[in-house]
Amino acid sequence: MSEKKIVITGHTSGIGKAIFDKFTEVSCHQIIGMSRSNGYDIEKDFDKVVEEVAGAEIFINNAYRDQQQLKLFNALKDKVDSMVVMGSVSRHYPELIPTDYVQDKQQLHEACRLESIRPNGIPVLHLDLGFLEGTTVEDTDPTAFISDYNTDLNDIVDTIIFWASHPSIRQVEFTWKLTEHVTQEFERINPNVDLSRVK
């Protein structure tokens, strides 16, 4: 992968940190992290984030906060060369997890799909991640999954690197397991959940 300017939101914890750290190790890349801790709140500092991400060769749209991820997608799809969007397999289960979080992830996926058929649309990689151990979403969205099953962080980083050389790939999805903890999470979010569909 040749030298690229890469920008990622939510780079101080979880997947974002793993990706940021990995790309930082690869010295030929310029990786810029944007998080609340360094003055880039994707909601309060939205305009600043857009302005400074513009021109990136790869924008990793990672941080989740309500509709902000989708807003960033729309604001930046004509201002960056390519984009990686962190989605969630939970979008497949709206009836099991009837939350704003799942709706937001569905809308995000739809936006990526539409971008893939837009004439001259940019390469967008939509990643459907398995239910993740969250560290950043918990304080902003209690309906998000906080699970003990991880999509391996190295798998995610490897997938982004692989995609950078194969930008015709548009969507990668990871499998997940219905562990006891995931089951508890389903029940915490929806006490009336019927898990027969996913067993």
Place this chain on the structure above:
Amino acid sequence: MKFYITGSTRGLGKCLARHFDCTTVDRPIDLNTDIDSVVDMFDEGDCVILNAHARQLEYVNRLKDKCRLVVMGSLAAVHPDSSMPEYSQDKAQLEQEVLKQSVHSKYPMLYLRLTSSSYKNHKMIVRSIKFWLDHPDINFIGYNINE
């Protein structure tokens, strides 16, 4: 691990068969009628590439706990082709079932949502499968529509 492929006489199937040194499952075997004998050909843990559009869903259900599976799907699953309604319907059902089954199958399963352009990009498909072999938690790869 031994590789097998259905539908290997031309195009992508031929390329994959060569690259992965596959045992080919082609005529005179009839994938539509010889299902039991085809399933019996494979040993536990083999990798089977279901390339031919012939009873794919049935093979997925029969093989999901026996073999690693690569399933060739189509964009028609989500953008139905009005000139081929049955094909589109088959692929839609296949995609839904593979995504569902792959969550709990004993062996990894990969569904490739191919487009007319990606179908011709044999190198990319080979690389995608090789990448999946190293990253078996991936169960779906979709490709660009525009190119």
